[in-house]
Amino acid sequence: MMQIASGSGSIQNISIEGHAQSINTLIQLTQEAFYYGFHKAMLLAAVLSLIGVIIMLVFQKR
DSSP: HHHHHHHHHHHHHHHHHHHHHHHHHHHHHHHHHHHHHHHHHHHHHHHHHHHHHHHHHHHOOO
16 A cells, blocks of 8 residues: 555656646746847847937937
């Protein structure tokens, strides 16, 4: 009886570990997507601010 109980317990642990790994991979994927999106947004904001500064300088020269 003890061996059967320990066997079922190990199977449950394996399934729980598998779920945890899949959840961790999902979290990593979402974090990577967020970071890539954040870097793209920061790059876009930097380009737009640079264009804005150039336009400001052009209008100031006029």
